Amino acid sequence: MAQFLQYAFSGLTVGAVYALVALGFTLIYNASGVINFAQGEFVMLGGMVTVFATAAGVPLPLAALLAIAVAVLVGVALHLLAIEPAKGASAVTLIIITIGASILLRGLASIVFDKRFHALPAFIPGEAWRVGGASILPQSVLVLGGAAAVVVLLWVFMSRTLLGKAMIATAANRMAARLVGINTVWIICASFAVSAAIGAIGGILVTPITLTNYDVGTLLALKGFSAAMLGGMGNPLGAIVGGLVVGLLEAFGAGYISSAYKDAIAFLVILLVLFVMPNGLFGRAGVERV
Amino acid sequence: MLEVKDLKSRYGRIEVLHGISVEVREGEIVSLIGSNGAGKTTFLRALSGVQPVSGGAIRWQGKDISRVAAHMRSRLGIAQVPEGRQVFSPLSVEDNLKLGAWARRDNEIAADVENIYRMFPVLAEKRNIPAGSLSGGQQQMLAVGRALMTKPKLLLLDEPSMGLAPLLVDQILSSVADLPKLGITVLLVEQNATAALAISNRAYVLETGKIILSGEAASLANDERVTEAYLGL
Numbered sequence: 246m247a248q249f250l251q252y253a254f255s256g257l258t259v260g261a262v263y264a265l266v267a268l269g270f271t272l273i274y275n276a277s278g279v280i281n282f283a284q285g286e287f288v289m290l291g292g293m294v295t296v297f298a299t300a301a302g303v304p305l306p307l308a309a310l311l312a313i314a315v316a317v318l319v320g321v322a323l324h325l326l327a328i329e330p331a332k333g334a335s336a337v338t339l340i341i342i343t344i345g346a347s348i349l350l351r352g353l354a355s356i357v358f359d360k361r362f363h364a365l366p367a368f369i370p371g372e373a374w375r376v377g378g379a380s381i382l383p384q385s386v387l388v389l390g391g392a393a394a395v396v397v398l399l400w401v402f403m404s405r406t407l408l409g410k411a412m413i414a415t416a417a418n419r420m421a422a423r424l425v426g427i428n429t430v431w432i433i434c435a436s437f438a439v440s441a442a443i444g445a446i447g448g449i450l451v452t453p454i455t456l457t458n459y460d461v462g463t464l465l466a467l468k469g470f471s472a473a474m475l476g477g478m479g480n481p482l483g484a485i486v487g488g489l490v491v492g493l494l495e496a497f498g499a500g501y502i503s504s505a506y507k508d509a510i511a512f513l514v515i516l517l518v519l520f521v522m523p524n525g526l527f528g529r530a531g532v533e534r535v
Numbered sequence: 536m537l538e539v540k541d542l543k544s545r546y547g548r549i550e551v552l553h554g555i556s557v558e559v560r561e562g563e564i565v566s567l568i569g570s571n572g573a574g575k576t577t578f579l580r581a582l583s584g585v586q587p588v589s590g591g592a593i594r595w596q597g598k599d600i601s602r603v604a605a606h607m608r609s610r611l612g613i614a615q616v617p618e619g620r621q622v623f624s625p626l627s628v629e630d631n632l633k634l635g636a637w638a639r640r641d642n643e644i645a646a647d648v649e650n651i652y653r654m655f656p657v658l659a660e661k662r663n664i665p666a667g668s669l670s671g672g673q674q675q676m677l678a679v680g681r682a683l684m685t686k687p688k689l690l691l692l693d694e695p696s697m698g699l700a701p702l703l704v705d706q707i708l709s710s711v712a713d714l715p716k717l718g719i720t721v722l723l724v725e726q727n728a729t730a731a732l733a734i735s736n737r738a739y740v741l742e743t744g745k746i747i748l749s750g751e752a753a754s755l756a757n758d759e760r761v762t763e764a765y766l767g768l
């Protein structure tokens with residue numbers, strides 16, 4: 246039982262990060278129809294910029310804000326320089342563009358930063374807490390709480406502000422949105438920005454637990470993508486549930502079967518979803534598949 | 536107010552508007568009638584900027600706007616009720632109306648929402664319901680209301696009567712007929728030519744991408760070519 250709990254805690258912790266990545270996929274997918282495989286690089290930037298800024302003497306809160314700002318700028322640039330000029334291109338072309346952007350960002354990160362692994366000290370120092378025989382790090386609680394806070398803030402933003410509603414309107418019917426005077430290019434750009442910020446926050450929170458380097462985005466994107474697929478691409482609630490489920494599956498798989506298969510679980514989820522329920526757990530039918 | 540000269544538009548390599556010239560004067564209701572696939576929707580979309588034009592000019596209050604972005608045209612006072620209503624389905628009725636006022640910065644938005652509810656009381660009852668769950672007629676009213684919320688000078692209406700029960704058609708068209716009293720000029724696209732001509736000052740007849748007839752609505756309503764082709768007489 247203690248072991249089960251232990252696996253569950255670690256599954257939920259990484260799952261929360263996958264959920265944030267999946268939420269990033271969802272936002273951009275809904276607004277623009279693009280599946281952004283550079284989503285993992287936002288997480289990487291969150292962690293790496295915070296690491297290097299704190300190493301340079303910037304206080305942690307400021308470093309974290311800086312990291313979010315850098316990720317947002319990169320997200321906006323990605324949209325304005327790569328996605329928007331290719332408007333009208335097929336879904337496959339757009340995906341290839343985002344994969345190219347992801348490779349470029351990794352390359353740049355390996356030059357601007359380095360290729361080593363980096364850690365951050367835990368934001369809440371102290372011993373692990375004991376719960377039911379298992380131990381949970383205060384930082385894990387912070388990851389879960391932080392992810393929950395992001396989800397709540399995003400929900401408030403989407404359901405309570407006119408800008409959030411303009412995003413929903415643009416996602417629902419872009420032509421009608423333009424007809425009422427919404428600058429949809431700007432709105433889609435904003436969704437890239439929000440998505441980048443969410444990814445970066447995930448990266449900042451999880452780095453004290455999982456380490457980071459220039460290359461962590463690749464697997465994170467894959468796992469976030471499988472989480473989004475599992476939840477039903479385009480469904481924010483599905484993304485969150487999907488992320489937690491993928492995280493839990495991974496932790497239980499690693500614990501009870503073998504940690505060698507840990508990363509294979511996400512692939513397995515993607516394949517199963519594609520074969521068994523192409524619309525995911527909460528998906529609507531008729532979403533374009535690629 | 537609106538002067539369209541020799542407007543051309545294409546889908547890929549296929550030209551569907553072959554040089555259309557139309558004029559709308561302030562305070563008028565002008566209708567554009569034509570059968571399926573004539574190019575009516577393409578024309579209205581080109582006017583709003585959501586369909587690219589490949590030639591010609593759109594002069595609005597004296598200035599050529601054919602290169603102005605769609606979201607700016609709505610700010611210049613041109614609104615459209617698109618074909619098939621196109622409400623924002625996941626958002627509530629009220630949010631749809633508020634988004635109509637997206638580009639406005641005045642403080643009469645709340646009062647205007649109430650005006651729309653007075654115009655279409657059924658929308659007031661459903662104000663918190665997602666637009667996607669309204670009936671076709673209610674969605675049409677919402678689409679009209681949303682366009683009015685932009686405070687347009689010119690309203691483009693694309694087949695507002697499509698798919699509605701006769702009683703609702705009358706209700707929608709009679710609210711359209713009242714728009715000039717509110718200072719709103721109307722360009723109405725209809726397949727239902729009888730109903731359209733009845734509330735219009737002037738009309739154009741569009742066939743396969745060309746204007747083949749135009750004139751006073753009353754005289755067109757008696758024109759043989761119109762009665763045969765569009766009035767089913």
Ligand SMILES: Nc1ncnc2c1ncn2[C@@H]1O[C@H](COP(=O)(O)OP(=O)(O)OP(=O)(O)O)[C@@H](O)[C@H]1O
Binds near residue numbers: 574
């Ligand atoms: N997205 C599109 N791609 C290619 N061709 C199109 C597209 N939309 C319309 N067309 C073609 O352009 C022509 C004009 O279509 P349009 O929708 O403007 O006609 P319409 O007069 O509005 O017809 P309806 O009365 O059926 O609404 C038609 O031949 C149609 O097949």
Ligand SMILES: [Mg+2]
Binds near residue numbers: 575576577618693
């Ligand atoms: Mg049409």
